[in-house]
Amino acid sequence: xxxxxxxxxxxxxxxxxxxxxxxxxxxxxxxxxxxxxxxxxxxxxxxxxxxxxxxxxxxxxxxxxxxxxxxxxxxxxxxxxxxxxxxxxxxxxxxxxxxxxxxxxxxxxxxxxxxxxxxxxxxxxxxxxxxxxxxxxxxxxxxxxxxxxxxxxxxxxxxxxxxxxxxxxxxxxxxxxxxxxxxxxxxxxxxxxxx
Ligand code: GDP
Numbered sequence: 174x175x176x177x178x179x180x181x182x183x184x185x186x187x188x189x190x191x192x193x194x195x196x197x198x199x200x201x202x203x204x205x206x207x208x209x210x211x212x213x214x215x216x217x218x219x220x221x222x223x224x225x226x227x228x229x230x231x232x233x234x235x236x237x238x239x240x241x242x243x244x245x246x247x248x249x250x251x252x253x254x255x256x257x258x259x260x261x262x263x264x265x266x267x268x269x270x271x272x273x274x275x276x277x278x279x280x281x282x283x284x285x286x287x288x289x290x291x292x293x294x295x296x297x298x299x300x301x302x303x304x305x306x307x308x309x310x311x312x313x314x315x316x317x318x319x320x321x322x323x324x325x326x327x328x329x330x331x332x333x334x335x336x337x338x339x340x341x342x343x344x345x346x347x348x349x350x351x352x353x354x355x356x357x358x359x360x361x362x363x364x365x366x367x368x
Contacts, residue, residue, distance in 0.1 A: 174359050176240060179217045183237040187264050191275055192237060198245045198278040199362055202269070202299055203285030205251030208315035211349035212285065213238070213246055216358060223248060233265055235272055244366060245278070253295040273306045281311060281365050283358075288314035288328045288346060292335035300336045309341060311361065317348035 183192045203209045213223040217240065236248040249269055252262075273279065282303050286296050303310040312332060320328055329344050336342070345361065347354035 174241075174363060176216075176218045178239075178241055179219055179222055180239040181222070181236060182239040182245075185235040185237075185268075185272075187233065187268055191235070191272055194237070194245055194278050196239075196242070196244050196278065197280045197366060198237075198247050198276055199365070200247040200249055200272075200279055200282045201285065202249045202282060202303070203251060203313075203315075204287075204293065204295060205254040207251065207285045207287055208347075208349055209248065209251060209285050212313065212315065212347060212358075213248055215347075215349050215352055215355055216246070216362075233261060233268065235268065244362070247272070247276075247279070252299065253293060270306075273303075273308070279308070281362070282308050283313050284310045285313045285315050286332055286336075287316055288325075288332065289316060289319055292332060297336060300338070312336070312338070312342060312344040313354075313358065314344055314346045315349070317346045317353055318350045 185191055201209050201213060210223040214221060217238065223236070223238070233250045235250065238246040238248065240246060249272070250265055252265060284300055284303060286292055300310055314329060314332055317325070325346065329346065332344055343361070345354055345357055347358060
């Protein structure tokens with residue numbers, strides 16, 4: 174995909190009305206600091222359009238990026254940031270649930286997990302929850318450059334096992350540093366746009 178234009182069109186807080194978009198939506202979920210902004214920026218070919226986490230967990234908004242007037246990237250707030258209050262965590266849950274339940278255009282949810290570590294309890298919950306809402310999550314294993322090339326398959330297996338994911342779940346490795354995996358992720362998105 175040649176990204177010609179990017180526009181942060183809508184930012185939704187906890188009480189905002191969610192937009193009723195007329196183009197398909199691709200959502201990105203993951204623990205705070207997993208590399209979500211870096212991935213979104215890399216896919217959009219922008220250096221720092223999506224926020225990067227100077228203050229992780231602080232921004233509890235759902236951001237809609239209009240790409241080429243063709244589709245939306247939906248940046249869901251990062252979860253699992255230890256320092257936010259229970260109240261904020263509960264709000265976070267309500268907000269994402271409201272979005273997953275109400276969006277008519279949501280076609281794909283990428284769940285980002287750091288390739289280095291076993292999925293956390295929050296990651297497993299999120300994975301299960303996406304399935305429960307009727308979506309097939311696609312995992313993006315982030316920070317690929319942080320592990321040795323020879324360890325890649327082992328780590329991908331660890332993620333699959335940790336999530337208890339079956340063969341239907343794709344796991345796509347990605348590095349924001351080398352941009353490795355970027356084209357494969359775009360191919361995945363384009364496949365969804367064509368279907
Ligand atoms: P977010 O909180 O999920 O949006 O995470 P960010 O994209 O802000 O990334 C969190 C930190 O991890 C930042 O310091 C990034 O530079 C770093 N980071 C993100 N992706 C990668 C990656 O693929 N490789 C490496 N080495 N660092 C990364």
